Amino acid sequence: MPWPGSLEPPIHITVPAPIVVRTPVLLGIYGGLLTLDYVAFKFQNKLPLGKVPLRMALMSIHTTIPLVFASSSVGANLFFIAVPWFYVTYSSVIPVEKYSFREWLDSLQCLLLDASPEKRWLLATRKIPTLKLSKEEQYEARIKGVVRIVRGIGKLIIMKYLVDPLLPDPLSSVLTLPWLHPTSLLSTLLFGCKAYFFLGVADIGTGIQQMSLGVPSIDLFNSPMIASTPREFWSRRWNLYMQRLFHLLIFSPEQRIVDHHNTKKEDDQNKKKKIDQQIGVNRKLRGLSVFVTSGLYHEVLMLSLFRETTGENLLFFTLQGLMVLLEITLREKTGYRQDLSGWKRVIGFAGTWFNFALTGRIFMAPFLRYFSST
Structure with missing residues (x-):
C-alpha cells in the first residue's frame, strides 16, 4: 500500500463531475443559500431544530452544493465554497436575530476587525451597535x-x-x-x-x-516564516482569519465564563485543582479538534475542487495538532511558558521548519498530483 505523500495516494476517493454552470448563475444559487441561512438563523427559535442540528443541516447543504454545481473557474469555486461555510460557522455563535440582512452580511467585519477581542465580541453581540x-x-x-x-x-x-x-x-x-x-x-x-x-x-x-x-482589519498572515515553534506558527502567524473563527467557535467567551464559574464555585482547594486540570484537558481536546476539523474541511475542498480526496490533508493537520499538543504539554511540564529567545529561538526555528519540510509533503501531495496532470 502506498504511503501518504508518495506518487500514488494511499486512499483515492472520487466523485462524479459536477454540473458546470456559468459563474453568474452560481452566484445566484449561493445568494439564495445565504438568504436561506440568514432566515434560518434569524428565526431559529421558531424552528423544530436545535441550534447544533440547525448548524449541521446548513453545513451539510453547503457541503453538498459544491459537489453538485460548479463553475469552470477553480478560483471562483474556491470562493463559493469558503465564504458561505465561513458565514454559517460564524453565525452559529452570534445573535443573528438582532441583525438586519445587510448588517448580517457586514457582521463578518467584527471577526476580522483590528481591535481587542472584548470590543469585537461586544460588536458581534450588538452590545455596541456600530463601530465608530x-x-x-x-x-x-x-x-x-x-x-x-x-x-x-x-x-x-x-x-x-x-x-x-x-x-x-x-x-x-x-x-x-x-x-x-x-x-x-x-x-x-x-x-x-x-x-x-x-x-x-x-x-x-x-x-x-x-x-x-x-475600517482597519487584521492581516491574513503575521510573518509566518519567522515562527520558532509549531504553536506560534498555527496560533499567531498562519491564516489568522481561520484562527479567529475557530477560537471563537471552540474557545467562545461563554465557555471561558463557564470554566471560570466552575472553578470559583468550589471552595476546597483540591477540588479546585482537579477542576483546573479538567478544564486544561478539555481545552487541549478542543484545540486538537480544531486541527481535525481543519483537516476535514480541506478534504471537502479537495473533493469539491478536484473531485477526489486522499485523506492526506486530514492526516497532515492531525499531525500538526499533535505537535502543538506535545509542545503545550512539554511547556507545562517544564514551566517554560515564555517565547523562545536567543539561541533557543534559533534551534526552535530550525526544528519548526524541519517539521514542515518533513510533513508538508503530505499536505502538498494532492495538489502536486492534480496540477501535474492538468
Whole structure:
C-alpha cells in the first residue's frame, strides 16, 4: 500500500463531475443559500431544530452544493465554497436575530476587525451597535490598505520570478524521492513558500476593501516564516482569519465564563485543582479538534475542487495538532511558558521548519498530483 505523500495516494476517493454552470448563475444559487441561512438563523427559535442540528443541516447543504454545481473557474469555486461555510460557522455563535440582512452580511467585519477581542465580541453581540472611528483612524486604515495592496503585489512578483523557477518539473516528481532527500525537503519548503506568496491575492482583496471602507482589519498572515515553534506558527502567524473563527467557535467567551464559574464555585482547594486540570484537558481536546476539523474541511475542498480526496490533508493537520499538543504539554511540564529567545529561538526555528519540510509533503501531495496532470 502506498504511503501518504508518495506518487500514488494511499486512499483515492472520487466523485462524479459536477454540473458546470456559468459563474453568474452560481452566484445566484449561493445568494439564495445565504438568504436561506440568514432566515434560518434569524428565526431559529421558531424552528423544530436545535441550534447544533440547525448548524449541521446548513453545513451539510453547503457541503453538498459544491459537489453538485460548479463553475469552470477553480478560483471562483474556491470562493463559493469558503465564504458561505465561513458565514454559517460564524453565525452559529452570534445573535443573528438582532441583525438586519445587510448588517448580517457586514457582521463578518467584527471577526476580522483590528481591535481587542472584548470590543469585537461586544460588536458581534450588538452590545455596541456600530463601530465608530475618527477621521484620523479611517485615514490611517486606508493608508494601511494601500500598503497591503502593494505588499500583495510584491508577494505575487516574488512567487513568479524567484520561487516558481526553482520548483521541479513536473511538480509531482518530488513525490518519487525519499522523504529525507535534500531535494524533497527543499522542494517541500519551496511549495509552502509558493502557497504563502500566492495568497498575496488575499492581501490585494482585503487591502482594496480597507482602502475603500476605512475600517482597519487584521492581516491574513503575521510573518509566518519567522515562527520558532509549531504553536506560534498555527496560533499567531498562519491564516489568522481561520484562527479567529475557530477560537471563537471552540474557545467562545461563554465557555471561558463557564470554566471560570466552575472553578470559583468550589471552595476546597483540591477540588479546585482537579477542576483546573479538567478544564486544561478539555481545552487541549478542543484545540486538537480544531486541527481535525481543519483537516476535514480541506478534504471537502479537495473533493469539491478536484473531485477526489486522499485523506492526506486530514492526516497532515492531525499531525500538526499533535505537535502543538506535545509542545503545550512539554511547556507545562517544564514551566517554560515564555517565547523562545536567543539561541533557543534559533534551534526552535530550525526544528519548526524541519517539521514542515518533513510533513508538508503530505499536505502538498494532492495538489502536486492534480496540477501535474492538468
